[in-house]
Amino acid sequence: MASIAFILLCHKDPAAIIEQAERLTAVGDYMSIHFDARAKPEHYKRIREALANNPRVTFARRRIKCGWGEWSLVQATLHAIEAAVDAFPRATHFYMLSGDCMAVKSAEFAHDYLNRSDVDYVESFDFFESDWIKTGIKEERLIYRHYFNERGRKWLFYQSLEWQRRLGLERKIPEDLQIQIGSQWWCLRRRTVEAILEFTRARKDVMRFFRTTWIPDETFFQTLVRHLVPGPEIRSRTLTFLMFTDYGMPVTFYNDHYDLLLSQDFLFARKISPEAQQLKRRLGQLYAAKGVNFQISNEGRSLFKFLTNRGRIGRRFGLRFWEAENSLGRERELMIVICKKWHVAKRLLDRIRQVTNLPAIEYLFHEEDTKLPDLGGIQRSLGKRTRHRRALMRMLFDYYNTDRMIICLDPNSLELIKDFAGDRSVTKLLEVECQFTEEYLIGHAKRVGLAGETTSKDTLERLLPTIRNDIAFETDRIRDEGLEHFYRIRQSDSAEQNAGPLSQFLSLPRETARDIAAMEHLFVD
Known part of the structure; x- marks a missing residue:
């Protein structure tokens, strides 16, 4: 029977974290929490005290300061995984979550879903051949070393890239790895997680490589799972429902999205608005429910695209140059x-x-x-x-x-x-x-x-x-x-x-x- 250890990376809203941990562990699952070292100490203290008597909750032994796009996110995840592996020997699956995620199915449904197939769920597409990266730098993420955060120190980030280009400081990707890319919201089996931890201890060269890549949380686990696990045992998808706008921003879900979320072929959804209290309450009650019959229609993404594109109907695009002077013929x-x-x-x-x-x-x-x-x-x-x-x-x-x-x-x-x-x-x-x-x-x-x-x-x-x-x-x-x-x-x-x-x-x-x-x-x- 599947038993899930949730790996939770978070940095704010201690009340919501406590509520999420109590809700997910109340049905027999587990949780390992990494709370960002940049966050307020009193928030972390409040979480530790509130969950101190919950034997199904553990904490990463070491907290680090996390930054978007940095190796620190992967390192924090590894710390939380190590704590979970040691604390919960009966956990069969490890599920990556954020504080903005909530279950959109019952625990009963989630456990049955994981029991059906002995596989890992992780998006993993070929880094160079796929079009997963829509905008921004691509191979530069890997072949150059990144010591500065693009969001906080933009000038240094791009100046460092330019210096490395001029000096010919491209580096080689580890020869035995085929770099993969995908969403960081994965669900892995215990033996896969243990194999990854063993790999991190044995392959210091690979760890050095990923520490200076850009946005490694989209490549590290995705690559290692493909490297360590046979292809038939991998489902290249996430079990967390998320959508992005045309501007690359995550779509936020509100109270009136309850029915839509339940009908999607996913176990969790991201991201739920902090103001959507009614939605949070209903989803929280759902996770502990028994005998719920879910009607999966999975129309969420196509419906979102349809409704948002309606606002763009009528936009005029210029003619192609080969069409501008072409005519069907005056007499036709x-x-x-x-x-x-x-x-x-x-x-x-x-x-x-x-x-x-x-x-x-x-x-x-x-x-x-x-x-x-x-x-x-x-x-x-x-x-x-x-x-x-x-x-x-x-x-x-x-x-x-x-x-x-x-x-x-x-x-x-x-x-x-x-x-x-x-x-x-x-x-x-x-x-x-x-x-x-x-x-x-x-x-x-x-x-x-x-x-x-x-x-x-x-x-x-x-x-x-x-x-x-x-x-x-x-x-x-x-x-x-x-x-x-x-x-x-x-x-x-x-x-x-x-x-x-x-x-x-x-x-x-x-x-x-x-x-x-x-x-x-x-x-x-």
Whole structure:
């Protein structure tokens, strides 16, 4: 049966630390605490006194002053691990935590989860091949020695780098190590932790190397676990749920995030707001609960990205230089069907092909597998198609030897629509306005990763109005542009009513357009 020794690094809020230690140990787990030596002595004294009679809590024998990005964080972790290994011989797993973390599952669930697989949980990606580092220095973290903290002594930090570059003071990485990188929030088995401690005593060269690397808490344990443990026994993931904003800052969770946190495929979450007292209380009660059935939908990150990106809709990006002077051709006519329900637009295009023989291509800027002719490679990926959109369309006009063509676009493609409408060619737009049932919106949320099969009804009820408004917002943006040659057919209108705008869009007799609009099952989901 799994038994967890939590490794807690902290530096503030003694009341919260005491509460966290009592909560996690009350169900039979353990905790080893390293309290930053920079913190107030009276805070440390308060923690020691409050937990003195708790046999399931121990403290690092040596406290050190910790600094972000420094080796001191790793050293403090090692001190806490050593104390835990000695004090808790029955602990089977060692779980790294901070004072901002809280459990989002019950202890019963966490223990069962760890019992299922005899593996270590640690993010570990190849340092040089992965794109884990998004900004800032990369290989310089390793090949140069870092004696100054970038946050506190920025000038010295970068001046030291420059001096080492000029003097050619690059150093070699230990030859038998393949450096890995990942989140510092890991959960390791006892034999892995003991192997790491033995390695630190035997390999002084590796310890010297990591002591002067930058942000070693993202590389030290990640590298050593891969070095000491067979690959099949490692899960390259963290069991702590955390998200980051576009600015690289951790997302903070508040009282109204309770249901969201419980539905994620993680055991803990970071970071919980100090002001979120209701959330802390509910999560604290949850850890000791028995028989709780958790519905895992795991939509947290995709939902956060979706909601935050809504504020950026409509941002205009400049044209690529190869597009600025390109035109589809003054005599050509591009007809664009705009529809959120792709299956409806595809049925409409299929019927138009049958009646008119016009070249009609479905969502070529949205679906990778849209059938396209070989155009020399420009058609191979969505990225290439979008970057070279005017060149692609010119080539398609030439391939089909036509001056009239129809394509489909999703309503979220305002930039594409505006770009084509700004061309010297004639651009016509047909919006297909559909009705959206609650069942359809739920299916849409699942298809795009905003919800899962087990997402709670309460979460969906809060999410659906946002999705519905988002769809309406996309179409409103297009209408607000006041583009010429804009037509609309509606699911709520009759075939006779839709025949008029369809006739103008396709430049067909009204009778022919009525025949197209009257097709059976056009709007069926």
